[in-house]
Amino acid sequence: MKIYLNGKLVDRARATVSVFDHGLLYGDGVFEGIRAYRRRVFKLPAHVDRLFESAHTLMLKVPLTKSALQRAVIQTLKANRLSDAYIRVVVTRGPGDLGLDPRKCSTPTLIIITDRIVLYPERIYRDGMAIVTVPTQRNIPEALNPQIKSLNYLNNILAKIEATNAGVEEAIMLNAQGYVAECTGDNLFIVTRGALLTPPPYIGLLRGITRDTVMDLARALRMPVREVVLTRHDLFNADECFLTGTAAEIVPVVRVDGRPIGAGVPGRATATLRDAFHRLTRTDGVRY
Numbered sequence: 001m002k003i004y005l006n007g008k009l010v011d012r013a014r015a016t017v018s019v020f021d022h023g024l025l026y027g028d029g030v031f032e033g034i035r036a037y038r039r040r041v042f043k044l045p046a047h048v049d050r051l052f053e054s055a056h057t058l059m060l061k062v063p064l065t066k067s068a069l070q071r072a073v074i075q076t077l078k079a080n081r082l083s084d085a086y087i088r089v090v091v092t093r094g095p096g097d098l099g100l101d102p103r104k105c106s107t108p109t110l111i112i113i114t115d116r117i118v119l120y121p122e123r124i125y126r127d128g129m130a131i132v133t134v135p136t137q138r139n140i141p142e143a144l145n146p147q148i149k150s151l152n153y154l155n156n157i158l159a160k161i162e163a164t165n166a167g168v169e170e171a172i173m174l175n176a177q178g179y180v181a182e183c184t185g186d187n188l189f190i191v192t193r194g195a196l197l198t199p200p201p202y203i204g205l206l207r208g209i210t211r212d213t214v215m216d217l218a219r220a221l222r223m224p225v226r227e228v229v230l231t232r233h234d235l236f237n238a239d240e241c242f243l244t245g246t247a248a249e250i251v252p253v254v255r256v257d258g259r260p261i262g263a264g265v266p267g268r269a270t271a272t273l274r275d276a277f278h279r280l281t282r283t284d285g286v287r288y
């Protein structure tokens with residue numbers, strides 16, 4: 001396996017970074033998770049734009065232009081002869097000293113890993129997933145905006161541990177006011193009386209690229225789509241619920257905190273959106 005590291009394609013065993021890299025010492029860096037389907041990179045420009053926005057907020061300079069970064073992603077996919085892949089782009093502050101001052105880090109580290117994707121088992125998509133709300137609240141935007149896809153994922157990892165301890169695969173994270181924000185690596189939607197509802201970004205969540213895509217698909221299907229503040233009560237009484245993310249795509253949710261959602265089986269709107277999404281991943285995207 002070849003890894004892109006600072007402008008070179010190197011063997012996996014040689015793809016190493018310094019123990020002084022602030023990505024490791026402080027989680028000072030940003031990343032993206034991207035998918036390729038049948039030699040097409042899905043929503044590549046949107047992922048590159050989001051990476052640059054995250055980096056800009058941290059005053060971290062991505063060492064390539066947007067178009068050069070797109071080319072580097074494709075170069076890495078081709079080097080590994082992958083037609084379906086999960087792509088991880090990481091930009092760290094780079095090596096510095098043991099202090100946290102980012103000015104001491106002169107050269108950012110750029111990593112592109114392309115690998116086969118590990119999916120949820122098929123039965124999760126067929127029968128739906130049970131999820132729970134967890135005690136760990138989503139970071140408040142005033143402290144660390146969830147819109148920054150940074151290498152600091154401890155907030156999400158704590159929630160994931162709580163979900164695992166509760167015997168489920170995913171956690172619903174609430175914001176500091178108790179409103180539904182998102183899951184640890186996925187956004188959350190409900191369907192209520194025919195309308196598709198999801199929390200607005202100001203609640204404190206990552207504006208997922210799959211989330212935006214699903215809202216566009218729903219509008220094209222003439223479904224009403226609204227960003228609204230949601231409570232746990234709204235989830236419990238929804239007709240359908242599902243999660244969206246690059247890795248998971250669209251996952252039906254059939255239980256929240258022990259309450260069955262709707263009929264307790266994956267819903268019709270969820271299935272329709274899954275079909276539409278599946279078609280899009282096979283026809284859209286940057287070809288290579």
Ligand code: PXG
Nearest residue numbers: 184185186187206208209210211245246247
């Ligand atoms: N919320 C958070 C907090 C995320 O990290 C999403 C939503 C979905 O966004 P996209 O743009 O992918 O629709 C993410 C996605 C994984 C994994 O292995 C996923 C993410 C990060 C790390 C790992 O599932 N991000």
